[in-house]
Amino acid sequence: xxxxxxxxxxxxxxxxxxxxxxxxxxxxxxxxxxxxxxxxxxxxxxxxxxxxxxxxxxxxxxxxxxxxxxxxxxxxxxxxxxxxxxxxxxxxxxxxxxxxxxxxxxxxxxxxxxxxxxxxxxxxxxxxxxxxxxxxxxxxxxxxxxxxxxxxxxxxxxxxxxxxxxxxxxxxxxxxxxxxxxxxxxxxxxxxxxxxxxxxxxxxxxxxxxxxxxxxxxxxxxxxxxxxxxxxxxxxxxxxxxxxxxxxxxxxxxxxxxxxxxxxxxxxxxxxxxxxxxxxxxxxxxxxxxxxxxxxxxxxxxxxxxxxxxxxxxxxxxxxxxxxxxxxxxxxxxxxxxxxxxxxxxxxxxxxxxxxxxxxxxxxxxxxxxxxxxxxxxxxxxxxxxxxxxxxxxxxxxxxxxxxxxxxxxxxxxxxxxxxxxxxxxxxxxxxxxxxxxxxxxxxxxxxxxxxxxxxxxxxxxxxxxxxxxxxxxxxxxxxxxxxxxxxxxxxxxxxxxxxxxxxxxxxxxxxxxxxxxxxxxxxxxxxxxxxxxxxxxxxxxxxxxxxxxxxxxxxxxxxxxxxxxxxxxxxxxxxxxxxxxxxxxxxxxxxxxxxxxxxxxxxxxxxxxxxxxxxxxxxxxxxxxxxxxxxxxxxxxxxxxxxxxxxxxxxxxxxx
Numbered sequence: 001x002x003x004x005x006x007x008x009x010x011x012x013x014x015x016x017x018x019x020x021x022x023x024x025x026x027x028x029x030x031x032x033x034x035x036x037x038x039x040x041x042x043x044x045x046x047x048x049x050x051x052x053x054x055x056x057x058x059x060x061x062x063x064x065x066x067x068x069x070x071x072x073x074x075x076x077x078x079x080x081x082x083x084x085x086x087x088x089x090x091x092x093x094x095x096x097x098x099x100x101x102x103x104x105x106x107x108x109x110x111x112x113x114x115x116x117x118x119x120x121x122x123x124x125x126x127x128x129x130x131x132x133x134x135x136x137x138x139x140x141x142x143x144x145x146x147x148x149x150x151x152x153x154x155x156x157x158x159x160x161x162x163x164x165x166x167x168x169x170x171x172x173x174x175x176x177x178x179x180x181x182x183x184x185x186x187x188x189x190x191x192x193x194x195x196x197x198x199x200x201x202x203x204x205x206x207x208x209x210x211x212x213x214x215x216x217x218x219x220x221x222x223x224x225x226x227x228x229x230x231x232x233x234x235x236x237x238x239x240x241x242x243x244x245x246x247x248x249x250x251x252x253x254x255x256x257x258x259x260x261x262x263x264x265x266x267x268x269x270x271x272x273x274x275x276x277x278x279x280x281x282x283x284x285x286x287x288x289x290x291x292x293x294x295x296x297x298x299x300x301x302x303x304x305x306x307x308x309x310x311x312x313x314x315x316x317x318x319x320x321x322x323x324x325x326x327x328x329x330x331x332x333x334x335x336x337x338x339x340x341x342x343x344x345x346x347x348x349x350x351x352x353x354x355x356x357x358x359x360x361x362x363x364x365x366x367x368x369x370x371x372x373x374x375x376x377x378x379x380x381x382x383x384x385x386x387x388x389x390x391x392x393x394x395x396x397x398x399x400x401x402x403x404x405x406x407x408x409x410x411x412x413x414x415x416x417x418x419x420x421x422x423x424x425x426x427x428x429x430x431x432x433x434x435x436x437x438x439x440x441x442x443x444x445x446x447x448x449x450x451x452x453x454x455x456x457x458x459x460x461x462x463x464x465x466x467x468x469x470x471x472x473x474x475x476x477x478x479x480x481x482x483x484x485x486x487x488x489x490x491x492x493x494x495x496x497x498x499x500x501x502x503x504x505x506x507x508x509x510x511x512x513x514x515x516x517x518x519x520x521x522x523x524x525x526x527x528x529x530x531x532x533x534x535x536x537x538x539x540x541x542x543x544x545x546x547x548x549x550x551x552x553x554x555x556x557x558x559x560x561x562x563x564x565x566x567x568x569x570x571x572x573x574x575x576x577x578x579x580x581x582x583x584x585x586x587x588x589x590x591x592x593x594x595x596x597x598x599x600x601x602x603x604x605x606x607x608x609x610x611x612x613x614x615x616x617x618x619x620x621x622x623x624x625x626x627x628x629x630x631x632x633x634x635x636x637x638x639x640x641x642x643x644x645x646x647x648x649x650x651x652x653x654x655x656x657x
Contacts, residue, residue: 040472051082090211093162110142160190173197219246237267247271255279276309284313299323305332328356370394375410399454431465456480496526508557533568538578539652566648574601593618
């Protein structure tokens with residue numbers, strides 16, 4: 001990457017250097033931006049839920065739902081959220097063939113039986129028991145394998161001995177068939193496994209599942225196509241697609257359909273752990289979705305809310321999905337508390353992708369591959385007490401790994417959010433004329449450690465009518481730019497700290513704190529320290545800077561090598577017809593210009609101080625009224641207060657492709 005070094009000829013003929021004596025009070029602006037400014041607050045997760053462990057991301061304590069790790073569990077066991085070890089699904093099996101606490105009059109079934117359904121003479125098939133069952137009856141299944149389709153009558157309980165040893169299957173099945181079909185009733189202590197059919201279908205009524213495992217079914221594990229489902233200790237895993245359809249652990253479908261899972265594991269399902277569509281509702285408590293592998297290289301997701309479907313819940317974990325952790329598509333809705341989404345693989349590699357309404361509270365989004373949170377097409381997302389970290393490079397776009405991306409009418413609201421370990425850009429807000437603005441709003445956003453791996457590492461990037469309004473922004477250790485604003489965008493920032501922005505490692509260019517091109521920028525109560533080349537650039541457009549400190553802007557990284565004739569080291573530069581006002585400000589310890597005005601730019605300074613610069617104000621506009629720079633402004637320890645000779649002008653250019 002190269003920058004153009006522009007050397008201007010003498011602009012004010014006959015005035016090689018004009019010095020204006022120090023103006024205003026010697027102490028004017030000394031405390032500008034410091035006393036009133038507050039630091040952006042970091043996320044606060046509070047006490048972790050019972051059974052969860054603690055981990056640290058910088059100063060923030062985040063909560064881990066599987067403190068014992070995620071090593072594979074033995075067959076018949078699962079690791080539930082908030083536990084540190086594998087455990088048998090539904091608990092240990094009884095010593096006898098049947099469950100120990102069956103009600104009197106239960107209808108008994110044992111594979112190979114030929115009796116009347118009593119405990120001493122069980123039926124041989126479930127169908128025989130169903131034929132005589134009445135509402136309120138319990139059909140008790142022995143340990144063993146039952147190969148038949150089950151259509152359970154309303155109000156009947158189907159109970160196995162235990163999920164580990166009572167197995168229902170259907171070895172041959174027609175398209176769309178399920179092993180168990182219900183219009184109300186209860187299913188307990190059994191497994192559905194190894195079948196070309198779907199696992200369990202809820203058609204209507206009120207259905208309860210307790211201590212049930214569905215594994216190795218085809219197309220769908222559980223379908224809730226009407227009525228309501230309440231499930232606890234539910235495991236659904238290894239559900240494969242049938243051709244181009246299915247591959248979902250759970251499907252909840254229909255405007256009046258409701259499902260609830262308390263303690264559940266949805267694992268190894270091809271397309272998604274669960275999908276909720278057409279206005280249905282799913283409530284999760286202590287539920288994990290893991291290892292959604294995707295179909296033929298396509299997207300796999302932990303949870304999908306689509307077409308008005310809504311997912312609510314607390315204590316939710318998504319691990320190792322391919323493509324997306326949470327996907328709100330076509331006005332889908334998520335409202336989740338105490339959430340971990342981690343290790344999302346492949347392209348696009350989203351922890352969260354929203355084209356709907358999403359609210360996440362106390363969420364840890366870690367190790368996404370590509371973009372952790374993506375909003376588009378009218379999405380509205382609120383993040384409260386959220387940590388995004390350990391981003392990994394996008395497998396398609398080299399050098400790209402982004403924390404938050406808002407595009408095309410998306411609106412992101414943040415409150416105490418930390419984004420770190422990104423590449424290219426930590427946070428981007430990109431609108432378009434035809435589709436409307438993209439917007440970021442809220443308070444307390446912290447951005448740290450944005451790398452350049454061939455693409456500029458920017459903290460906050462706004463372009464094409466993007467809008468940002470934040471109270472509390474900290475940007476630390478980025479590469480190229482802390483905040484870059486382009487193309488008629490609008491940014492309002494209050495309580496800002498931008499520190500240690502690094503230049504490009506290859507050519508030593510950039511390393512700027514704020515750059516605004518043809519946009520409107522309002523910044524108040526801000527401190528910019530340790531920038532390179534120039535701390536703030538206004539290139540076209542309008543900027544208002546109030547209560548701002550700029551400290552220790554360094555020369556360009558190439559000053560000692562390839563650009564010794566244009567080393568930079570400028571506090572604020574206003575170029576290309578840009579208009580800036582500054583009040584209650586302090587600029588100190590910059591090697592060249594405190595303020596530079598060139599290429600038709602204009603600046604008005606009020607109540608401030610420029611200290612320790614070679615030149616207080618470098619004026620490179622012919623006929624400029626220098627009184628605009630002396631309204632209660634002090635120039636202290638400057639070789640020249642106001643100078644009208646030429647100096648290098650930093651090139652205004654977008655470092656991102």
